[in-house]
Amino acid sequence: MQEIKHFVDGQDVAGTSGRFSDVYNPATGEVQAKVPLATAAEVDAIVARAAEAQPQWAATNPQRRARVMMKFGQLINENMDKLAEAISLEHGKTLPDARGDVQRGLEVVEFCMGAPHLLKGEFTDNGGPGIDLYSMRQPLGVVAAITPFNFPAMIPLWKLAPSLVAGNAMVLKPSERTPTCALMLVKLLQEAGLPDGVCQVVHGDKEAVDALLDNETVQGIGFVGSTPIAQYIYGRAAANGKRAQCFGGAKNHMIIMPDADMDKAADALLGAGFGAAGQRCMAISVAVPVGQDTADKMAKKLMSRIETLKVGPYTAGEDVDYGPLSSKASYDRVKGLITSGVDQGASLLADGRDFTLQGYEKGFFVGPTLFDNVTPDMDIYKEEIFGPVLSQVRAASYEEALKITMDSPYGNGTAIYTADGDTARDFAHRVNVGMVGINFPIPVPLSYFTFGGWKKSAFGDLNQYGPDAIRFYTKTKTVTARWFSGIKEGGEFNFKAMD
Ligand code: NAD
Secondary structure, X not given: OEEOOEEEOOEEEOOOOOOEEEEEEOXXXXXXXXXXXXOHHHHHHXXXXXXXXXXXXXXXXXXXXXXXXXHHHHHHHHOHHHHHHHHHHHHOOOHHHHHHHHHXXXXXXXXXXXXXXXXXXXXXXXXXXXXXXXXXXXXXXXXXXXXXXXXXXXXXXXXXXXXXXXXXXXXXXXXXXOOHHHHHHHHHHHHOOOOOOOEEEOOOOHHHHHHHHHOOXXXXXXXXXXXXXXXXXXXXXXXXXXXXXXXXOOOEXXXXXXXXXXXXXXXXXXXXXXXXXXXXXXXXXXXXXXXXXXXXXXXXXHHHHHOOOOEOOHHHOOOOOEOOOOOHHHHHHHHHHHHHHHHOOOEEXXXXXXXXXXXXOOOOXXXXXXXXXXXXXXXXXXXXXXXXXXXXXXXXXXHHHHHHHHHOOEEOEEEEEOOOHHHHHHHHHHOOOOEEEEOOOOXXXXXXXXXXXXXXXXXXXXOEOHHHHHHHOEEEEEEEEEOOXXXXXXXXXXXXXXX
């Protein structure tokens, strides 16, 4: 059995805790590797090494740090297929989807190549007599990232690139369910010229995470995962005086207006609802058609499309639409939630519970599932299912559809399909959600904007990537300086004396 290692000071290091977690191939249900779960003492030693390496890295000029990013980007491109395969093997997503996972992370690496400009401070000449003011952005020191299973490349890259290019040292704790891609990426960073010790990978569970949260050297915590854990980590990090940004779960709604292009809306729902088996924080899990006629049409169009979906292992070819859920626990939970939807009175139009695939009987596959007549009191509506389950909630009017969307405790992403500019504009302006799509189902902003939800989808300040990430990973220092040579008695500045 393959034993995955920590990555410390530029080297693979075996775990010493004696505790391990199984890493599955979700398509076959077999355990393919074991990953060590670090003790608090192991975490503290790794953080101490990062603290030793950080000052010299911070003293390296920003252009050189940006060059490491340039080389890193090149290596990611060269290794795209290997990285994608490592993701598919542990997560189960299709290869095109896995390449997209790497690509969306790579775009943030590319953004960070502009670090010399992004890290520039501000300057005011002669803010008072003989007085100049300037600000500079300095790294926090050692920072840590705790990342989820569902984007094994993209989210680690969203944390690694801005933190490192700003001069921090990073301790990354990837998901114990999909740890390999993060390790590969950090090794590529070393190859790109990152000095030993500046970026370490530690594997673990709550014990390792708590050790990072309580370690006084760690100055910043970037977390992405489920809402309860995000809220817990934010609270503990903040109580310990750390800067923290913790991104949580989602329940994304898409409103379909009667004037929308129904075929385009149905195509969009199919991809956004079932792609990656629904395991995306920006997946659409709730469709809100406006009017009974729109709802009837949409249910029909979705049903005919669902029949064409190809579910299978990533090895079955590039035309597979989605793969298995990534763990047995998710598989059991998703099937249980589908049953609860039936018990609580929703109309089950497509049932994915009995889906099986010859040769992959032990894989964690769930077929596409569609519910109609879902109401907000049902568990399938309240819970983030994180599976290939789409719920249709019928609304009588645009105002009711907007209210349903806004009453959700989550606020990550949302979308509207309509041909009417006024409605679209009103929606974008009023909805209390962080990322909005207009005739666009998964509105993940490009790398030079920023990514972040509202309400229970994010805790802490500033978004991920883009200019916000540079702000999160740096402290601003402002200097007020006075030189006396040009000041006349009485305090007035004598410009002539400077000639
Ligand atoms: P998770 O919360 O179970 O785990 C995330 C990380 O937290 C992992 O590294 C895990 O080891 C660690 N962790 C788990 N339990 C912990 C505990 N009790 N104490 C300390 N650390 C703990 O999430 P997941 O299942 O890996 O990922 C799926 C979730 O992530 C979904 O809710 C999804 O919506 C969310 N997500 C959000 C975003 C976003 O940007 N908002 C992006 C991707 C995924």
